[in-house]
Amino acid sequence: MVGGEEETIENPVVLVSHRGPVQFARQGNERTVDRGGGGLVTALSGLIPDLDHAVWVCAALTDEDEVVAAEHDGAGFDVGEGNDHVRLRMVVVDDETHDQFYSIVANPLLWFIQHQLWDTKVSPELTRREHDAFTDGYVEVNRSFAHAVVEEVEASGGAATVMVHDYHFYLLPELVRERCPEVFLHHFVHIPWPSSDAWRVLPPVMREAIFNGMLGNDVVAFHTERSARNFVLGCEELLDLPVDLDARSVTVGDRSVVARAYPISIDADDFEARAASDPVTEHREALESTRRDHLLLRVDRTDPSKNIVRGFRAFDLLLRDHPELAGQVSFLALLQPSRQDVEEYADYTALIRRVVADVNLEHGTADWQPIDLRLEEDLDLAVAAYTLFDVLVVNAVVDGMNLVAKEAVLVNRRNGVLALSENAGAHEELGKLAVTLYPFDLQQQADALYEAITMPTDERRRRREAAADHVRSHDVSGWFGAQLDDIACLRSLPEAST
Amino acid sequence: MVGGEEETIENPVVLVSHRGPVQFARQGNERTVDRGGGGLVTALSGLIPDLDHAVWVCAALTDEDEVVAAEHDGAGFDVGEGNDHVRLRMVVVDDETHDQFYSIVANPLLWFIQHQLWDTKVSPELTRREHDAFTDGYVEVNRSFAHAVVEEVEASGGAATVMVHDYHFYLLPELVRERCPEVFLHHFVHIPWPSSDAWRVLPPVMREAIFNGMLGNDVVAFHTERSARNFVLGCEELLDLPVDLDARSVTVGDRSVVARAYPISIDADDFEARAASDPVTEHREALESTRRDHLLLRVDRTDPSKNIVRGFRAFDLLLRDHPELAGQVSFLALLQPSRQDVEEYADYTALIRRVVADVNLEHGTADWQPIDLRLEEDLDLAVAAYTLFDVLVVNAVVDGMNLVAKEAVLVNRRNGVLALSENAGAHEELGKLAVTLYPFDLQQQADALYEAITMPTDERRRRREAAADHVRSHDVSGWFGAQLDDIACLRSLPEAST
Numbered sequence: 001m002v003g004g005e006e007e008t009i010e011n012p013v014v015l016v017s018h019r020g021p022v023q024f025a026r027q028g029n030e031r032t033v034d035r036g037g038g039g040l041v042t043a044l045s046g047l048i049p050d051l052d053h054a055v056w057v058c059a060a061l062t063d064e065d066e067v068v069a070a071e072h073d074g075a076g077f078d079v080g081e082g083n084d085h086v087r088l089r090m091v092v093v094d095d096e097t098h099d100q101f102y103s104i105v106a107n108p109l110l111w112f113i114q115h116q117l118w119d120t121k122v123s124p125e126l127t128r129r130e131h132d133a134f135t136d137g138y139v140e141v142n143r144s145f146a147h148a149v150v151e152e153v154e155a156s157g158g159a160a161t162v163m164v165h166d167y168h169f170y171l172l173p174e175l176v177r178e179r180c181p182e183v184f185l186h187h188f189v190h191i192p193w194p195s196s197d198a199w200r201v202l203p204p205v206m207r208e209a210i211f212n213g214m215l216g217n218d219v220v221a222f223h224t225e226r227s228a229r230n231f232v233l234g235c236e237e238l239l240d241l242p243v244d245l246d247a248r249s250v251t252v253g254d255r256s257v258v259a260r261a262y263p264i265s266i267d268a269d270d271f272e273a274r275a276a277s278d279p280v281t282e283h284r285e286a287l288e289s290t291r292r293d294h295l296l297l298r299v300d301r302t303d304p305s306k307n308i309v310r311g312f313r314a315f316d317l318l319l320r321d322h323p324e325l326a327g328q329v330s331f332l333a334l335l336q337p338s339r340q341d342v343e344e345y346a347d348y349t350a351l352i353r354r355v356v357a358d359v360n361l362e363h364g365t366a367d368w369q370p371i372d373l374r375l376e377e378d379l380d381l382a383v384a385a386y387t388l389f390d391v392l393v394v395n396a397v398v399d400g401m402n403l404v405a406k407e408a409v410l411v412n413r414r415n416g417v418l419a420l421s422e423n424a425g426a427h428e429e430l431g432k433l434a435v436t437l438y439p440f441d442l443q444q445q446a447d448a449l450y451e452a453i454t455m456p457t458d459e460r461r462r463r464r465e466a467a468a469d470h471v472r473s474h475d476v477s478g479w480f481g482a483q484l485d486d487i488a489c490l491r492s493l494p495e496a497s498t
Numbered sequence: 499m500v501g502g503e504e505e506t507i508e509n510p511v512v513l514v515s516h517r518g519p520v521q522f523a524r525q526g527n528e529r530t531v532d533r534g535g536g537g538l539v540t541a542l543s544g545l546i547p548d549l550d551h552a553v554w555v556c557a558a559l560t561d562e563d564e565v566v567a568a569e570h571d572g573a574g575f576d577v578g579e580g581n582d583h584v585r586l587r588m589v590v591v592d593d594e595t596h597d598q599f600y601s602i603v604a605n606p607l608l609w610f611i612q613h614q615l616w617d618t619k620v621s622p623e624l625t626r627r628e629h630d631a632f633t634d635g636y637v638e639v640n641r642s643f644a645h646a647v648v649e650e651v652e653a654s655g656g657a658a659t660v661m662v663h664d665y666h667f668y669l670l671p672e673l674v675r676e677r678c679p680e681v682f683l684h685h686f687v688h689i690p691w692p693s694s695d696a697w698r699v700l701p702p703v704m705r706e707a708i709f710n711g712m713l714g715n716d717v718v719a720f721h722t723e724r725s726a727r728n729f730v731l732g733c734e735e736l737l738d739l740p741v742d743l744d745a746r747s748v749t750v751g752d753r754s755v756v757a758r759a760y761p762i763s764i765d766a767d768d769f770e771a772r773a774a775s776d777p778v779t780e781h782r783e784a785l786e787s788t789r790r791d792h793l794l795l796r797v798d799r800t801d802p803s804k805n806i807v808r809g810f811r812a813f814d815l816l817l818r819d820h821p822e823l824a825g826q827v828s829f830l831a832l833l834q835p836s837r838q839d840v841e842e843y844a845d846y847t848a849l850i851r852r853v854v855a856d857v858n859l860e861h862g863t864a865d866w867q868p869i870d871l872r873l874e875e876d877l878d879l880a881v882a883a884y885t886l887f888d889v890l891v892v893n894a895v896v897d898g899m900n901l902v903a904k905e906a907v908l909v910n911r912r913n914g915v916l917a918l919s920e921n922a923g924a925h926e927e928l929g930k931l932a933v934t935l936y937p938f939d940l941q942q943q944a945d946a947l948y949e950a951i952t953m954p955t956d957e958r959r960r961r962r963e964a965a966a967d968h969v970r971s972h973d974v975s976g977w978f979g980a981q982l983d984d985i986a987c988l989r990s991l992p993e994a995s996t
Contacts, residue, residue, distance in 0.1 A: 116695060118938075119617035120895055121802040121846065125811060126939040195693035197614060200921065203936040226735075233731070237724075245743065304619040313623060348619065397618055423698065438701040440616075441624040 011184070011491075012053035012156035014149055016172065017165040018102075020058025021045040021086055022079055024065050031064060033079070040165065040190060046267060047480045048086060053156065057148050059098070060090040076152065091148050093141055100137025101168070104130060108342055110167050113201050114191045115305040115398050117344075124201065134206055139171060142213070146175035153180045161487055164217070166190050171209060173216030184491055185217040186483065190264070191400045192425070193227035196237040204238075211239050215252045218490060220259045221483060223401040223425040228259035258490070262482050263429055264401050268410060268475040275383050275411035283384030287332075292368075294329040294453050295414075297389035299382045299404045301338035302375070304348045307397045307421070307439050308335065312355045312371060314395070314445035319363045319370060321446060327368045329453065331393075332385055336377040349375070383407070389416045391452040394424055395437045395445055401425035405434075409467040415460035417452035418467060419445075429470060433463045509682070509989075510551035510654035512647055514670065515663040516600075518556025519543040519584055520577055522566050529562060531577070538663065538688060544765060545978045546584060551654065555646050557596070558588040574650065589646050591639055598635025599666070602628060606840055608665050611699050612689045613803040613896050615842075622699065632704055637669060640711070644673035651678045659985055662715070664688050669707060671714030682989055683715040684981065688762070689898040690923070691725035694735040702736075709737050713750045716988060718757045719981060721899040721923040726757035756988070760980050761927055762899050766908060766973045773881050773909035781882030785830075790866070792827040792951050793912075795887035797880045797902045799836035800873070802846045805895045805919070805937050806833065810853045810869060812893070812943035817861045817868060819944060825866045827951065829891075830883055834875040847873070881905070887914045889950040892922055893935045893943055899923035903932075907965040913958035915950040916965060917943075927968060931961040 019041055023034045035045070048054050055076050060069045068077070069090040076089040093101070109130065112118050124130070149172065153160045158180055164172055164187040173185045199207045211234060214220055222228050228248050235250040236243045242251045248259040274280060296315065300306040315331050335352070339345040356373045363370045374381075386392075386408040394405050402424040409418055409430070420427050420434035427436070435448045435455075517539055521532045533543070546552050553574050558567045566575070567588040574587040591599070607628065610616050622628070647670065651658045656678055662670055662685040671683045697705045709732060712718055720726050726746050733748040734741045740749045746757040772778060794813065798804040813829050833850070837843040854871045861868045872879075884890075884906040892903050900922040907916055907928070918925050918932035925934070933946045933953075 117619050119619070120938070121615050121617070121842075122807060122849070124938055125808060126941060127815065128941050131941055195695045197693045198695065200936075201938045203939040203942045205942075229735075237727075309620060310623060317625070344619075351620070438698075440618070440622055440699045441701040443624060443626050443629055444701045444703075 012055075012160045013048075013051050014152045014156075014160050014162045015044065015048060015054060015056045015165070016058075016145060016149060016162065016169060017041065017044070017056070018059050018106075018168040019061065020056055020088060020090065021048075022088070023062050024068050025062055026064045026067075031068075040264075043264070043267070043476050043480075044165075045086070046270075047477065055087045055089055055152050057089045057091060057145060057152065060092045065090050066092050074148075089148055089152060091144050093144060097137050097140050100133035101141040102137075103342075104133035105138040106168050107339065108344060109202075110170075111191065111305075112344075113198050114167065114194055116194055116198055117304050117397065118201060120201070126203070131205075134209075139209075142169055142171035143175060145169060146172045146179075149176050150179045153183050158182045160184075161186065161491075163188070163483075171213035174213045175216070177216035184487060186219045186221065186487055187214060187217045188221040188262075188483075189227070189400075190223065192224070192398050192423075193222055193230045193234075194398075195230050196234045199234060199238060207238060211235060215239075215241075215250060215257050217257055218255075219483075219486065220257060221262050222259065223261065223263050224428050225261045226428070227400075227425075228261045231259045260486065261428075262479055263425060263474070264403070264479050265471060265474050265476045266403055266406050266410070267477070268472045271383075271407055271410060274380075275387055277380070279380040280384045280387075283378075283381045284387055287384055287388055291388065292328055292330045294325070294390045295385075295388055296329065296331040296391045296393055296449065297334075297385050297408070298331070298393040299334045299385065299408070301336045302340075302345065302349045302352060303338050304344065305397050305399060307395045308333070308352050309348070309355050310439065310442060311393055311395045311445070312352070312359055314442045314449065315371070316355075316359045316362065317442055317446035318449050319359075322450060325453075326363065327365065329370070330368070331371045332389075333371060333373045334378070334382050334385060335373065335375050337375055383411065386411050387413045390414055391417050391419050391449060393437075393449070394418070394420045394426070395439050396421045396424045397439050398423040399425060405430060406471045409464055410471045412464060412468075415457060415464050417455055417460055417463065419448055419452050429474070430467050433467045433470075510553075510658045511546075511549050512650045512654075512658050512660045513542065513546060513552060513554045513663070514556075514643060514647060514660065514667060515539065515542070515554070516557050516604075516666040517559065518554055518586060518588065519546075520586070521560050522562035523560055524562045524565075529566075538762075541762070541765070541974050541978075542663075543584070544768075545975065553585045553587055553650050555587045555589060555643060555650065558590045563588055564590050572646075587646055587650060589642050591642060595635050595638050598631035599639040600635075601840075602631035603636040604666050605837065606842060607700075608668075609689065609803075610842075611696050612665065612692055614692055614696055615802050615895065616699060618699070624701070629703075632707075637707075640667055640669035641673060643667060644670045644677075647674050648677045651681050656680045658682070659684065659989075661686070661981075669711035672711045673714070675714035682985060684717045684719065684985055685712060685715045686719040686760075686981075687725070687898075688721065690722070690896050690921075691720055691728045691732070692896075693728050694732045697732060697736060705736060709733060713737075713739075713748060713755050715755055716753075717981075717984065718755060719760050720757065721759065721761050722926050723759045724926070725898075725923075726759045729757045758984065759926075760977055761923060761972070762901070762977050763969060763972050763974045764901055764904050764908070765975070766970045769881075769905055769908055772878075773885055775878070777878040778882045778885070781876075781879045782885055785882055785886055789886065790826055790828045792823070792888045793883075793886055794827065794829040794889045794891055794947065795832075795883050795906070796829070796891040797832045797883065797906070799834045800843065800847045800850060801836050802842065803895050803897060805893045806831070806850050807846070807853050808937065808940060809891055809893045809943070810850070810857055812940045812947065813869070814853075814857045814860065815940055815944035816947050817857075820948060823951075824861065825863065827868070828866070829869045830887075831869060831871045832876070832880050832883060833871065833873050835873055881909065884909050885911045888912055889915050889917050889947060891935075891947070892916070892918050892924070893937050894919045894922045895937050896921040897923060903928060904969045907962055908969045910962060910966075913955060913962050915953055915958055915961065917946055917950050927972070928965050931965045931968075 025032045060066045069092050078087050159182045161184045232243045235241045250257045356371045360369050392408045405426040418434040421437045421439045435452045438444045523530045558564045567590050574585050657680045659682045730741045733739045748755045854869045858867050890906045903924040916932040919935045919937045933950045936942045
């Protein structure tokens with residue numbers, strides 16, 4: 001919840017994200033409502049009910065979503081009651097346009113650029129397919145959403161606050177600004193913003209559209225100072241705009257756009273309650289009964305940005321360098337298969353299976369398999385494992401935040417050590433309490449895992465408790481409240497810095 | 499030659515580069531002297547004789563080099579006379595140390611980082627091999643060279659000017675500075691300096707050594723403003739040092755280190771004379787007799803940074819989009835095989851041959867092969883082709899300078915158009931006279947090649963002549979002279995900016 005009067009903003013809020021808080025489906029004659037949909041949506045769903053006059057603009061992703069949207073002639077409608085109430089506006093996009101927008105431009109093109117995953121020697125190769133997908137897909141979807149946002153803003157009197165989320169809508173802010181000059185636009189990018197070298201993978205016709213689109217905002221928000229800085233530097237390097245790097249601001253005509261870092265977090269109370277739930281307890285008991293002296297854990301989607309293969313290779317080096325650990329350590333990897341229809345993802349998953357087989361063949365015995373790979377999604381199992389790990393491995397190539405790190409240190413009961421990539425957003429907050437991993441250096445990671453395993457108990461306890469305290473005192477409501485505070489401040493003092 | 503008294507520096511100069519201006523060999527009982535060795539060494543060899551009291555510290559690369567070095571007990575010795583005279587000091591490094599230094603760290607590790615060629619999803623994987631190569635190879639060779647430089651500096655009274663070249667010696671400046679506080683250290687990096695994202699491929703133990711080593715210099719010099727800026731930003735981001743981005747300076751204790759851009763060039767008179775020579779004329783006549791209406795040309799090493807595969811794929815798109823060009827255009831590719839003992843390079847060469855075969859199969863006819871691939875080194879042939887091209891294709895992923903662009907526009911006789919990657923250093927000087935290529939965008943490259951082929955003659959002539967004039971008025975002696983001017987200025991006014 002968003003506490004305190006000082007965090008309220010009085011203007012109507014229009015929230016924009018690709019995936020909305022509910023999805024409709026049909027079972028026989030019944031319409032069903034699914035409230036799943038990922039960490040961001042869950043976080044926002046818990047926060048939005050505290051805002052008065054909020055409407056959430058999202059994509060109609062299922063056939064039934066489209067039916068519901070049509071029933072309301074594309075206008076907004078109310079779903080749920082009380083704390084579950086939300087006003088929705090679902091935007092219908094035809095399948096081909098959506099595919100160009102989503103499966104060609106947003107993923108993998110933008111995702112790979114922002115996570116620096118392209119093998120630039122040979123890929124990507126942008127052809128007419130990508131240009132068309134940008135023009136007919138990405139631009140079109142941004143226009144459709146901007147149209148819906150403009151209608152909602154105008155219906156609310158023109159001075160609404162628009163809060164846009166993520167890399168699907170980089171063009172939208174400029175389009176809304178053109179039509180609604182009095183609007184306040186705030187855009188949160190949940191994935192890393194890389195340096196200009198990475199953006200130069202795109203030709204100017206795309207990258208300038210993206211930067212100019214983002215400069216329609218008043219605030220561009222990220223999880224990290226590094227991303228905020230890269231954004232400002234990029235405006236200078238790619239658009240030749242005047243910037244103030246220390247103030248993290250860009251001058252666009254007579255306006256000023258600020259870049260800010262607000263590290264996202266979790267609902268700590270809610271998560272601790274889940275960790276104490278029966279299903280989690282059952283999983284924990286099962287895991288405890290088979291555990292070895294040292295439990296390494298990773299919980300990730302099978303995304304190349306997560307650096308899973310190098311993590312297992314580092315574990316292989318650890319076992320080679322320290323044969324005394326044979327039979328005493330196991331590496332539980334709970335990996336949710338991700339985007340297996342994309343070639344790069346399917347290839348990466350195959351490589352994961354290959355390296356696990358190699359490591360287990362090399363080091364395993366009749367009664368000990370060093371790596372326990374589970375390619376499935378089971379949040380209760382993951383939370384159970386969070387309570388039990390001795391070392392949590394987060395070695396991402398680069399990661400916007402990585403909430404696994406925050407969830408796991410919060411509920412861990414074994415003075416578990418966080419082994420955290422310097423390129424995970426969480427490192428800006430928790431790096432000093434973690435053992436830092438340098439994601440391209442297998443030997444360093446192996447050495448760091450050994451340091452974590454052998455760290456004295458007092459030191460482990462001190463670090464784990466300090467990290468958990470940090471998460472409790474910087475939870476998701478604080479993340480959202482800080483943004484609302486800044487919005488209120490910037491609206492009242494157009495040129496103020498906070 | 500270095501003209502004008504104002505460009506002379508009075509202190510002794512110690513020049514440092516991995517490859518020196520001569521290499522010794524033995525044929526039977528005869529010692530032979532080879533003055534080959536690449537563009538940089540050729541350029542410097544022409545400039546150094548104008549300096550008084552210069553000594554050139556370089557590696558003993560051949561067996562006979564080592565014999566010569568031993569004959570002089572590792573001290574300096576004179577080679578040649580008159581304009582060919584140079585004082586050399588050859589540093590002997592044992593084969594294994596040199597291999598670790600050169601074939602593991604400098605190439606491909608640093609080369610790939612600085613040209614952004616790693617497939618970061620899966621490579622590199624730094625292991626003990628790379629750590630050992632850094633410590634036992636790169637550090638050791640830098641120490642050996644620093645020792646030689648220190649001896650030369652001390653022999654000259656301590657206030658020498660040391661001019662270091664390239665990515666082999668990033669650690670040397672700090673080592674020399676520690677021993678010779680009165681020295682003036684100037685370091686030229688001939689390959690691109692990328693943003694911190696790329697440097698984070700290395701763990702701090704390596705990247706901080708590199709940045710700290712470079713901060714032993716007074717001037718860090720690059721071909722481009724982009725590299726100079728990235729260096730300064732990197733000092734802030736990776737070492738947390740105070741910087742002045744506008745002044746391109748970094749504060750290190752009580753010293754200031756400046757980053758400067760000096761775009762290298764060619765000896766225009768010498769090159770024009772070569773273009774008029776008999777061997778070049780013979781090649782030109784042979785090429786002319788077989789040419790089609792439009793001749794596209796590229797001249798490169800088979801380095802992945804040169805982006806040869808995407809260039810051919812863009813040509814494929816050009817032929818698909820414009821069938822009327824069939825039989826009228828040919829693409830002559832003069833490619834010097836490079837580092838074929840390195841897996842990535844051998845793979846890349848195989849991929850080049852594959853794509854050429856595909857394009858010629860798809861579009862070729864009995865009397866027309868669209869791509870004429872020649873995997874060999876023949877400078878006279880290349881210069882002959884320079885005189886004849888209609889479009890020169892330089893689509894590098896990224897390139898320090900790319901002197902081919904300067905050589906070719908200087909001597910071209912057909913109002914040839916330069917099609918130039920935005921990421922080639924030469925683009926900062928010649929971009930406005932070129933058709934810009936965006937190296938990851940095949941469609942844009944195909945469209946740009948078509949624009950170049952169909953550009954009106956007057957416009958082609960204007961641009962080509964302006965580019966040639968630029969090269970003539972900014973030749974290699976100006977490049978060197980500007981550095982000497984700045985050194986003289988900075989020595990006399992320690993805190994001055996130029």
